[in-house]
Each structure stands twice: as structure tokens, then as C-alpha cells.
Amino acid sequence: MSLIVQKYGGTSVGSIERIKAVAARIKTYRDRGDRVVVVVSAMSGQTDRLIDMARQIQARPNPREMDVLLSTGEQVTIALLSMALEALGCPAKSYTGSQVHIRTDNVHSKARIRAIDGARVEADLEAGRTIVVAGFQGVDDEGNITTLGRGGSDTSAVAMAAALGADECQIYTDVDGIYTTDPRIEPRARKLDRITFDEMLEMASLGSKVLQIRAVEFAGKYKVPLRVLSSFEAGEGTLISLEEKAVEGAVISGIAFSRDEAKLTVLGVPDQPGVAHKILGPISEANIEVDMIIQNVADDEATTDFTFTVHRNDYEPALEILNAMARPLAARQVAGDDRIVKISLVGVGMRSHAGIASRMFAALAKEGINIRMISTSEIKISVVVDERYLELGVRTLHQAFDLH
């Protein structure tokens, strides 16, 4: 008998029929003795419908009122799912974010969870009820409704699981697990049975959009085992946990990639202390997020080349900022390229295995793929290449590291 938190996204509860199907699935867990807390999103389409109404009134709707508006989406779902459970003879009780005391800061539309008081829910679980909680929403210290931003329901689920000490947090989606890479690019991509939090963070941030990053961070921090599985098919999905795979397991877990990259370089800038801050300060002030950063100094010169990557949408504004800075910085030139992509090898195994990087570079070189930038972390090696090499690069590495 376990305590399980299950999260169903908007597609999984997108119609009355699907809500009934979710109720039936929950009942199978109840029937085998598990206690279940369910976290749900708004029915798919609802949030967009509400946003559209708001936009007809205000171009930039008041953020506090936007949260009041959007939070009705999940509130509809919790009521309907509770009814569907009751209709199956399964006692249920719904809670809005405010009712279940999901306390957040007061940053409307992207609030962060501070604490959850699980006491009420625990009493209900004791009484044999299934608990249905509105994801994506919380309440600040003043009693204002807040929302966690798109995808925030994953975070709500993990936070509930942490607060209740749940045995597992199950995230139901429209995919059946985490894959070694995107099957649309490499049809031989394989579903992973397990993956570590750290690996999942690298996979998620690099383009596998199955799970919200914050939810994975949260789960890692509070050691909540997380499982990604399909709402529509049977199967064990992928378990994300602290435990690493057995030693004989693969060194590399998967290959992530991101298409939306752009690269900017300030060439021949005098190599003085503080130059990196002078370049990145204005970029950051413009709310442009920087991903990879590389600085090279040629030994025999007093100048340096400074390169970084940004989201492709931020390429033009970033270029403008750099061009305006070129003269005050005494830089020789500003260059850029928004036709690049990033491909990353991810795996906790690489920590203890030398030679992964050289094997990666060799495999790419053999296919004539030129590497434009390299960046590494403990469990990841990323390369930036021309965008025309994305598919070839992913498939080449998938093959080279025996991920089929």
C-alpha cells in the first residue's frame, strides 16, 4: 500500500470522456490499496480561451486578475474529476490551490511555491478519500490567488508529493516515457527505464519537453521519485530518481538537442579584467538569457574573442546591443549566426569514463560535421553545429554510443 501522487495534464483531462478515463485509472490504484492524491491541469484549450478573453479587454492584462481568471481552469477540472470518481463509487474531495494551502511568493503568473500544509489532505486520506488538487495555482500570504506559470502543474504535483512524503510522483503525459533522443529524428530511439534527476535536468533543459525543469529540480531536492508515463497507454514509463543505474549500464543516457539557438561573438576586444561583465551586463539587463559562454585568449595578443549563445528569438536585440557596445569596448568586430543548433550527450556515467568527449568529436568529424563551440559539465557535453547537421549529428551520436 503506497501513497502516490498522480498528475494529469490538460490533454489527459481534455474532455468529459477523458476525465472519466482518468477516474477509472485512479480507481485501479485505489482498488489495489494505494492512497492517491491527484493533481490536474485545466482541460486543454481552456487556458487559451481564458487568455483570449482577457486580451480582448487589456493588451497586457493585470497580472493579479489574470491569475484569478486562469485559476478557474483547474478549478473546473478538480470538480469534474471528483464527480467522476464519486460516480465510480470512489469517495473524492477537491481542493483549490488556496484550499490546500499551496503557499507561494506574490509574483503573479510565475509564483514559486514556498510551503504546502499537508495536514488537511492527510486527514482526508485517512478517511479513505481520493484527493483531487488544482495544479498550477497557489495563494500568497495576503490570500491572493497566484499561478506558477505554464507547466506549473508538474511542480504542484512534486511539491504535494514532497509535503506528504509520497512514495512516488507519477506524471501522466501524452508520451510513454523519456527517450534516448527525439524519436522523430532518430526512429531507433529507445525508451529509458530509469534516469537520474541530474540527467533529466540536462535532457529537459535541452529540448525534451516532457517535464517542467522546476519540477525535476524540486523532485531532486526533496528526493521524490518521479515517474513519467502515458495517460493513454499501459506501461511503466520512465522512473527518474536519485539512484544511478547499475555499473554495467550505458555510459550515456541520451542525446538532447535544441534548435532555437543563436551565437554572438565580440571579436578582438582588449583583454582586461571586467570585460565579460561589460559585455553581458547590458544583455542581462535586457532580460536576455545567455546559455553557453566561451572566451579565448590568443597568447600573443592583448585582445580576446568573446562568444555566447542565446535563444534565437533574442538574437536581433542582442546583436543590436553588441553593435552599440562595440565602439566603447574598442572591439574589432561583432559577428553572429542564428542558424546553429546545440546537440548534447547526457549521462552520469561519463563522470567516471574518460574518452567520451574524444569519441564524440571523432564520430562527428567522421561525418564531416564541423564543431563551432564546445561546452562541458559533469554529466553533459554540448556542441554547437550548423543547423543543417542537426539530424545527422543526433543520429550519428545515437549510433556511436550504442543507444539503439
Next chain:
Amino acid sequence: MSLIVQKYGGTSVGSIERIKAVAARIKTYRDRGDRVVVVVSAMSGQTDRLIDMARQIQARPNPREMDVLLSTGEQVTIALLSMALEALGCPAKSYTGSQVHIRTDNVHSKARIRAIDGARVEADLEAGRTIVVAGFQGVDDEGNITTLGRGGSDTSAVAMAAALGADECQIYTDVDGIYTTDPRIEPRARKLDRITFDEMLEMASLGSKVLQIRAVEFAGKYKVPLRVLSSFEAGEGTLISLEEKAVEGAVISGIAFSRDEAKLTVLGVPDQPGVAHKILGPISEANIEVDMIIQNVADDEATTDFTFTVHRNDYEPALEILNAMARPLAARQVAGDDRIVKISLVGVGMRSHAGIASRMFAALAKEGINIRMISTSEIKISVVVDERYLELGVRTLHQAFDLH
């Protein structure tokens, strides 16, 4: 500078355009220096849409969850109206029933308001904000969302006005005020400038469906001046207050009527103590509401005839109950008629004027309208007549009491 509570029903906020129009109207009050608290219903059609979804899941949806579901309707409106006010440069803040602490009992779907804590709203008003409150909903002592039942938004508005000591509570509807009688029956019906709470209660309960009865009772109890006016047209509407009209005013304020009446008679029942209770007890146990009750004893007989009226929908079940009782009661016969209507003269003025009743009966007699039952109160005289006389009766009395 006044403190005004305004209530807008579902039709008045039925579209984005109408919400904008309501915001513009509120702004005119703000611009002249009034402080405004607005109570709104769900956009028209929304409540029915939600009920329909629930019915697809459960034939009799769980009442607690039904309230969670339905309360989203007003929550959408408060957010959108607050945005519309902000878009006009009018600082606004929304409150759900729970946030504004509209405390109710725990009778889901027809909760009654126990208390409202106006403190938070007062602070916001001080800060120059217009307050937008979700009508129809509240919260019980356990934090569960409750709803007040159809039309409950009127009650929410009056309760807010009472809690805040508002100068006036304005109910915006699709009619421009209270009329001397239904203009669809008597085109010469005249809008009343003022009416007392007592008169309004008699008018409302007898068929003028402009205001919810509970709201009028509440307003009378807490002495909140209530004004009914149109969302769509300019005008002062009708003020409902404690003050009676000036002495020279009309004795009669209006003529109410009800089509949905049925009459039942137990004939020749032995005239013993407790007979009324024996007849009405089982009726009441079947949740059938009784309106008029008349008992006549012929001096020379030991039996009595006992007559009462019920809603036409309750006629058949009431008749069955009486038929089953006829023998144990030793009654001679049970008779009934569901083709009757009730017409009532209403006016506080009649308290001090003799002869109103005889003038009424004379006018009806002159037109050949046979009176089947008569019932009187301090400010009302009602007669039951055959339903074919409804229109003629109303017009005759409207003329006879100079209401044009």
C-alpha cells in the same frame, strides 16, 4: 460622495463588450467621487454550460463539487471586469466569495450568508480601488466553497452593502424598474419611483421576478436602500426603502399576480381541534409549500370545508395525499382546481384606508369576475379567480385604482 454597491446580473456581463460597458458605467460613478463595490454574476450561459458538463458525469452531481464547479463562473467575471476597469484607468481589485469572507452555513447549492468581514474591502476602498466581488458564492467554516442558489448574487450584493454600511445597493437588471403591474398584461403599467420593502416583498413573491425575495428581506432587515435599474438604459429606476410615500401618494402601489396556482378543498370534514394540522401535516412532509389557507364553518353543521392553494406543479401529488386521507379524516369529498390564478392589490397605503377591499370586489363584480377565494394581509388583498379572468382582472383593478 457615497458608498454604493452595484450588482450586475449574468445578462449585463454576458459578453466582453457588455463587461466593458459595465466598466464604463462604474467609471461614471467613480468620476463623480463615489466609492463603488461591484457584485457580479457569471456571464450568461456559463452556469448552464458548467451544469451540463457535470450532468454528463453524474446524474446528481456531488453538491460540494458542484459548488466548486459553479463558483468558477463568477470568478471569471470578476477578473475580466477588474481588467476592464483597469483598462479605463480605474484601479480595481477582485475578490472571490472566499477571499472577501462571505461566511455561509454549509448547505451546498443553497447556503445562507451568516457574516461578511468588510475589513479588507474597506482598506482597499480607502486606497481608491473599485472592488469587484463574486456574487452567488461564499465559504463555510471549513473553507469549503458554497453557493447561494440561483439569483443569490442579489443577496450577496445586499449583504455586502449591509456589511459596509453602503448608502445604496443598486441592482442592475434588464428592466428599468418595478412597475405597477406586468406591462405585458397592462400596457399602461407605470414605473414606480419608490416602493417600500414590504410592498416589494409582496410584489416579488407574487410574480414580479425582478429581485430575489431573500435579497429584499435582507435589505429590509438591515435597512439597506435598494434600487432596481436597467443596465442598458439610463434612468433612476425604482428605489426600495423603508420610507413610505408621501401621504398624498397612491394608496395602492401595484397589482401582482401569479399564474401557477392550484386550489384544493377537503369538503365536509368533522370540525374538531387539530383538523387543520391533520390535513396540512402530510402536505408539508411531502415538501409541498402551501400559500393561502381558508377554513369555513357553517354555523349549523358539525363539519367544515378546508381549502388551500399550492404551486400548480404540486397539484397532483397534493391531490393524491388528500385522497388517501379522505377516509381516515371522515371527509365527505376532496375537490380541486388547477385552472386558477391569484391577483393581489399591494400597497402600504391600504393600512389606513378603509374600503379598499370593497372597491376591489365591486370592480371585479362589475366585469362579472367571480371570486373563488380571498385572503388579506396588512398591505395586500389577494383574490383567487378562474385563470381566464387573469388579464381582465389585472386591467380592471389597474384602472379602478388609478394606477395609469
